[in-house]
Amino acid sequence: DAIFTFPLKLQQFHFDNDQLAQTSTQFVTNFLNCWDSPNRCAQLLPLYTPQSQFSVCADTSVPPSTARDADQNPAFGFYVPHSRNINKVSSEKTLEQRLATGQEQIATAFRQLPASRHALQQDPQGYAMQTIEYPQVNGFMVVLHGYFEETAKPELEQQSSSSGNKYNNRGRRNNNSHSNNPASNRLSKKSFDRTWVVVPMNGSFIIASDILVVRTYTGNTWSEPAPVPVPTPVAA
Amino acid sequence: MNYSGANTRQQPHITETFVQKVLAHLDDADETKLNNFLQLFSGSNPNAVVGAPAPAPPARIVFNGQRSTDAMAFLTLWNQQVVQTQHTLTALDYHVIPGSGTVVCNATAKVRFDESGRDKRGQDASVATPPGSAGSNGNNRSRGNNNNARQRQSWGPYFGISMQLVLDERVYRNDMHGVIHSLTYTMVYKPEDSLIDL
Structure with missing residues (x-):
């Protein structure tokens, strides 16, 4: 086929400097190990302060079927009731409620998300990362793109949408069918982009901001697809 | 989480409008x-005069994992070497970072490219179309040396992108000058029937 080649070739990793490469890789590896563990909250909450913020944002759009391994029937039922996607939710009150601030709210938000398994060690080709300095906080920003497998339903499941539920979808373009339809609550593989603003402190880290974007699963752009096995000819 | 000096009621709307911009x-x-566009980036003042205050540090731009030297270099490259694009925002979230005067935005979008074979100036230069390849994959999009394609764009299929912006909170006070401290832009999925190679 005819090809237009982008002037900037896509790179799997970018780090502003070698020190950040080491520090942020260590941070992400440890963070995801804890995130995937049964006691997610107990291990991670010490990294958050009373001013730290966390939110989840669901991008429910379906990629074209010609994108490699694209899930054409994605399930977002566990995320949409908590999603702070301002492209879909316009209610100021809802957006405020869906921004978790401080350890207590962040712990609740963590428990409302499915348990997961990332494959950082087993499949490093499945992840891309950019780390840049963030001088305004004397820290850095890490952006990780990749995928995870949902392994269990959330510890805190979304209650039915009764009146007074703070997570009712009252936004202009939101759709409650995501949270009420059992089919949309099945466990599956998801792609994600996660952005942390991290401040190194006393040999550890403080997370000032943590935004998790959950997307429909697709193969990525930065790694080659696995080779198709060539069938062995069978002797007549 | 209120940020002093910023109109918190309008923050979501302003953030979305800015990202759309x-x-x-x-x-x-x-x-x-x-x-x-250049004036939105920190440290980029094309009209700077001698004796003016020291410029802010240049914005960090990381496109598909590659750092650009500065905003001007990136925008020149984007304008001259990338074919016409069409972005559609699909998701956006943001946090105002207390005490830093900054806002982190995380956007996802889809983008498609003009695959007609012309660059932004309408010159037949960007996409090299080997003889006989036009329409060879069975779809009916106009390609390369098709004369009809010279008259209009021929949009390819959508790519997925993830974009992060670190903005100065002045953006909430209607001051857009130099508010982009950093921009990272990564293509996260690619349709296999596109003519674009990353």
């Missing part, structure tokens, strides 16, 4: 508007 600038083929 950035995407619209990326889609704008008009070279004469490049300066308008």
Whole structure:
């Protein structure tokens, strides 16, 4: 086929400097190990302060079927009731409620998300990362793109949408069918982009901001697809 | 989480409008508007005069994992070496970072490219179409040396992108000058029937 080649070739990793490469890789590896563990909250909450913020944002759009391994029937039922996607939710009150601030709210938000398994060690080709300095906080920003497998339903499941539920979808373009339809609550593989603003402190880290974007699963752009096995000819 | 000096009620709307503005600038083929886009980036003041205060540090731009030297270099490359694009925002979230005067935005969008074989100036230069390949994959999009394609764009299928912006909180006070401290833009999925190679 005819090809237009982008002037900037896509790179799997970018780090502003070698020190950040080491520090942020260590941070992400440890963070995801804890995130995937049964006691997610107990291990991670010490990294958050009373001013730290966390939110989840669901991008429910379906990629074209010609994108490699694209899930054409994605399930977002566990995320949409908590999603702070301002492209879909316009209610100021809802957006405020869906921004978790401080350890207590962040712990609740963590428990409302499915348990997961990332494959950082087993499949490093499945992840891309950019780390840049963030001088305004004397820290850095890490952006990780990749995928995870949902392994269990959330510890805190979304209650039915009764009146007074703070997570009712009252936004202009939101759709409650995501949270009420059992089919949309099945466990599956998801792609994600996660952005942390991290401040190194006393040999550890403080997370000032943590935004998790959950997307429909697709193969990525930065790694080659696995080779198709060539069938062995069978002797007549 | 209120930030002093910022109109918190309007923050979501302003954030979304600003991100849409950035995407619209990326889609704008008009070279004469490049300066308008450039002025949004920190440390980029094309009209700086001698004796003016020291400029802010230049914005960090990381496109598909590669760092650009500065905003001007990136925008020139984008304008001259990338074909016409069309972005559509699909998700956006943001946090105002207390005490830092900054805002982190995380956007996802889809983008498609003009695969007609012309660059932004309408020159037949960017896509090299080998003889006999037009329409060879069975779809009915106009390609390369098809004469009809010279009259209009021929949009390819959508790619997925993830974009992060670190903005100065002045953006909430209607001050857009130099508010982009950093921009990271990564293509996260690619349709296999596109002519674009990353």
